Amino acid sequence: MASESYPPPFRSLNNSTQIVDSDEKADPVHDLEDPIPLVDLQSLKLGKQLGEACEQWGIFRLVNHGVPPTLLSQLQDHAETFFSLPFESKQSLITSPLSYFWGTPALTPSGAALHRKGTLENINLVEGFNVPIAQLNQFQADNHIVASFSLVLEEYGKHLARLATTIFEAMLKNLGLDPIESKSNLSNSTGSVRVYRYPRCSNSNSAWGLDVHTDSSVVSILIQDDVGGLEVLKDNDWFTVKPIPNTLIINLGDMMQAISDDKYKSVTHRVKVNKNKERISICYFVFPGEGSVIRSSKYKPFTYSDFQEQVQQDIKTVGYKVGLEKFKFSEAV
Template sequence: MIYTPNNMNNIESYPPVLRHLDHHRPPSPNRVEELDPDPIPVIDLEGLELNHGETKLEEACKEWGLFRLVNHGVPLTLLKELQEVAKELFSLSFESKEGACSGTPVSYFWGTPALTPSGTALMRGPLNINWVEGFDVPLSQLSHFNPQLPTLQSIRLLLMDYKTHLSRIATTLFKAMVKNLELELKPSKSYLAENTGMVRVYRYPHCSDTNVGWGMDAHTDSSVMSILNQDHEVSGLQMLKDDQWLTVKPISNTLIVNLGDMMQAISDDRYKSVSHRVSINNHKERISICYFVFPDEDVVIESSKYKPFTYNDFRAQVQQDIKTVGYKVGLPRFQHNQNQ
């Protein structure tokens, strides 16, 4: 199947709850948003140990919790191909996407206010949903996943190649962070467990009225770190910095890395889990592909700021809070003297 803008605007491709949006404004295929100069710190993965690279990484982790990665070693052709196949996948009918994942390790979700760390999509009513649909892909199970849908099979093969690069990047960055923090983690691999890696592929619809809501509400990730391959033409990702929301400019052949709650706890709050959100674009839909990696479930995270907890404890608390109070509370639940 060849992707065209009209495929993406096919109303049948949207989950029913998203079909009432005004998708009829013609998209602008050649339009790239003009943004202010990009303030996001840039980290050169290839030169991490040269030219004060580790110092720059330390500053980015402490002051921002998010940075742009260049010279990351992922072929540009692979990044582009992932985006194009994702567009083809989302252009299929809602029913075929939903049916293709039934009984498989891959899950299809939509309108979710929050994805729990286990990948479970939690739904809300149609008036306060987020404007998003997506696929949740546990990378450790890719070899056991044999989809009947050709487009899903295509993205599976691409992700099998992509996960090798993601693991390499995450490991390289985590080792540099541990060195900067002067931590003694034994075994350090358990704090960044490759078997926990997952990819979420998102589609955010465009809408002429961007006040209708958010593509994704403001939140922090529960991961150690997240690595984002975002649409290089359509902006939408925003991060909170010094009480102001900044747009993370889309730039081709770069990846966005943001730290999550687990890294903040491991670092004893020296590094920050950045709050971020996704806005709706009024001209184009936006595709993003994000990798999340976590500690092993039974690894105890010890910190002067928090009571000892495992990732399993954290995940269970997040799920409980979403059910009882309607949102993720996160790390504050584990602070010393926190009343449960």
């Protein structure tokens, strides 16, 4: 019998072939040993490693990042403990300012559409919760599991704020941008952590934990467990991002692409579920400050709030995020 910890529609995934087929399954994936560029935090000032990774990939693996391995292990342990709780308990324990979601990214409302015959359609095989780090001190957790997890997440958030600032300042330097003028384009007060669990699925060849997308952030910082599934697109080819202990994965998001005048890439990626094991990942997202205007030769001036509003409108009208294309200057005729 399927685990009661899963959202009800996920409980039959391992004895069912109900998942709707996706054209994405036909895409060949390059399963190289480790294709992702490696960047050493201690060598960021040299610039070359970072610049090439941002221009060519929009993603890199960070080493010598200074986050204690014991803290990374604690995060994974706490996440496993929390997700093993009954589904109904998790829904009730995660209260404002935290938010619980399943079946969709945190960007859209929880509980994606189910086909009337009961098959899972247009649904991401993911559950998770979103944690706005700056508001954690407002969160009153009665449950000891959630309370102790919150403390660990708060400590982790401090490390990630440091890393995001360091990486952002190095990228500004590489791009030749004024650090004073650009400072508000990344605000650690916006930092949030999303903790994800992807269920195992016997029909994994046609099931997706997260569909193809780009992040809306300036940067996203990811830790994975030992179960692979993250795939990134480069030059129309898909590559697997291997889980390597004590390394962090840095994704550039849409805001960074705009800030860089399209010199840096907002990496396109997706998450595939595993047929044998569930997968847990933890991602930190950071955005421009409220009211901070992004100015670029490629895009009309906009704030992150403008971008969010456009994304929500796109989801309602066309069913998916269009993103930066909606803000591009029209080409001269």
